[in-house]
Amino acid sequence: MIYLDNNATTRIHPEVREAMEPWLSPEGYGNPSAGYRFGKRAREAVETAREEVAALVDAEPEEIVFTGCGTESNNTALLSAVQCHPERRIVVTSAAEHSATEQPCAFLESTGYDVRRNPVDSRGNLDLDALREAVVPGQTAVLSLIWANNETGVLSPVAEAAAIAREAGALFHTDAVQAIGKIPVSVRGAGIAMLSMSGHKLHAPKGVGALYVSRHARFQPLLLGGGQEGGRRSGTENVAGIVGFGAAARLMRKALDGDRIANLRALRDRFEAGVLAAVEEVEVNGDRENRLANTSNLYFPGIDGEGLLILLDEAGVCCSPGSACGSGSVKPSRVIKAMGFSTERARSSVRFSVSEFNTIAEIDEAVEAIRAAAGKLRIVMPKNLGRVISRR
Numbered sequence: 001m002i003y004l005d006n007n008a009t010t011r012i013h014p015e016v017r018e019a020m021e022p023w024l025s026p027e028g029y030g031n032p033s034a035g036y037r038f039g040k041r042a043r044e045a046v047e048t049a050r051e052e053v054a055a056l057v058d059a060e061p062e063e064i065v066f067t068g069c070g071t072e073s074n075n076t077a078l079l080s081a082v083q084c085h086p087e088r089r090i091v092v093t094s095a096a097e098h099s100a101t102e103q104p105c106a107f108l109e110s111t112g113y114d115v116r117r118n119p120v121d122s123r124g125n126l127d128l129d130a131l132r133e134a135v136v137p138g139q140t141a142v143l144s145l146i147w148a149n150n151e152t153g154v155l156s157p158v159a160e161a162a163a164i165a166r167e168a169g170a171l172f173h174t175d176a177v178q179a180i181g182k183i184p185v186s187v188r189g190a191g192i193a194m195l196s197m198s199g200h201k202l203h204a205p206k207g208v209g210a211l212y213v214s215r216h217a218r219f220q221p222l223l224l225g226g227g228q229e230g231g232r233r234s235g236t237e238n239v240a241g242i243v244g245f246g247a248a249a250r251l252m253r254k255a256l257d258g259d260r261i262a263n264l265r266a267l268r269d270r271f272e273a274g275v276l277a278a279v280e281e282v283e284v285n286g287d288r289e290n291r292l293a294n295t296s297n298l299y300f301p302g303i304d305g306e307g308l309l310i311l312l313d314e315a316g317v318c319c320s321p322g323s324a325c326g327s328g329s330v331k332p333s334r335v336i337k338a339m340g341f342s343t344e345r346a347r348s349s350v351r352f353s354v355s356e357f358n359t360i361a362e363i364d365e366a367v368e369a370i371r372a373a374a375g376k377l378r379i380v381m382p383k384n385l386g387r388v389i390s391r392r
């Protein structure tokens, strides 16, 4: 199998797994809230992991709240922001968010909030002038922006957006689920009130996330109960998952200093150049400079993306038709459409995302598989006929 879907989820790093094992064993299953030593050991492991996750984003450990996933972090951030400022009725976000932001925003809209989805241009870059107009001082509860887009990898102007929020007195939240570990992220002095993370995107297991909450920000928890996480997220901690997240954060932080990102870029660029040369008319979706080093979102004119995915699956290549966090839905990508493109382009686009576990040989094999699959699909579905069929 050639796994090119690392924005959907990643392989657990062997060192992460090793770090987790004691906490899944008879020696380590204690409840971190318990008063005896068996529990206290688990508490210490959680607190060490908190330090490691905090260090990855340059925060203080007490500003890190462990959650169950990135989706929970985003929901918590948005709902907290509006509850802390009930008199403010505007929520500003972008038109290219992950559903873990878009859906809570749609929910708020259904309860009467004025949700403003800021446009992006054809390369996926945010329109900052429109953003300045949308964020009304005194009336905006929160500005929430995805830091790195999960489908195209395009990066948001986080510093500028945080400044706009600050001037308007609005909270700034960023969904950094795809950004952490792939670009340097620092909350220090950045005007970020809350920042969402998820373990399984950086070689930790699924089912663990975190929310950075600035100690200067007001906060209202989503989950109420036993008062874990300093009362900010009740529920017995997923100790093994949290330890795994901590280990992954440590590895990623070290790797940011090394040549991991350059290696990811080299793999992605080789892949992209290979496909552009092998299949006629292919275009890159999203800004080719201002994006994550590991992501390549490609438009295959006249080729049905779902069909391509099936043939590539048969050839052992895993990739994604846009956001894979849904439940196998075949809806055209909202993000590609937000960039002003047709449903046909959205349906004919496929996302490939590499990790450090990919090899050059795999990249070359994947390019060959794409060449073969695209050739077959274009014979079955001549270009113009394909366009008509896939538009339905």
Ligand SMILES: Cc1ncc(COP(=O)(O)O)c(C=O)c1O
Pocket: 007, 008, 068, 069, 070, 071, 072, 074, 098, 100, 146, 148, 149, 150, 175, 177, 178, 198, 199, 200, 209, 325
């Ligand atoms: C940008 C972004 N935000 C949020 C999420 C949701 O994270 P989780 O799967 O941990 O709920 C994802 C997952 O794909 C994502 O890519």
